[in-house]
Amino acid sequence: MFRALDLTPRAAVRVVILGQDPYPTPGRATGLAFSFPPGAAPKDSLRNMLTELQADLGVVKPDGDLTGWARQGVLLLNAVLTVPLGQAHGHKGWGWERLVQQVLQATAADGPRAFVLWGNPAQKLCAKLPRDGHLFVQSAHPSPLSVYRGFTGSRPYSQVNRWLAAQGQPEIDWAA
Helix, strand or coil: CCHHHHHCCHHHCCEEEEECCCCCCCCCCCCCCCCCCCCCCCCHHHHHHHHHHHHHHCCCCCCCCCHHHHCCCEEEEECCCCCCCCCCCCCCCCCHHHHHHHHHHHHHHCCCCEEEEECHHHHHHCCCCCCCCCEEEEECCCCCCCHHHHHCCCCHHHHHHHHHHHCCCCCCCCCC
């Protein structure tokens, strides 16, 4: 449940990608927002994210394991950290959002960060974060229901890497 925070401790965070809740399908949730288990073929939102990655940077990522991103300082955090099997959004409103909001506030207070906020829920959760010094990349969610409402063509990965380079930080190797 706290794997995102274990793999990307607060001091190491450079980028935050905020998801909604874990995959409700058995065997899919990994503790990292959007990520699939190693070797698993990406589906749904993650497949759309990787399609955009290829269009944006020409990077082909062969599987859905995003552990390599987390190890480079990309905090892949969901707004809700648990979900009942088979029931998306089943634990929404249980208090996870308040905890995650505190994590985001603390992360923002540590210095400049890039926040990638896909969809209205992520954008609302981060609405009170300070804007000065941070990058906020906002678009529609990559889910199949909204991918063509502003996610496709949004080029989030190159925006983040350009910003990191301007901050004097290494770019994210999105192929990892």
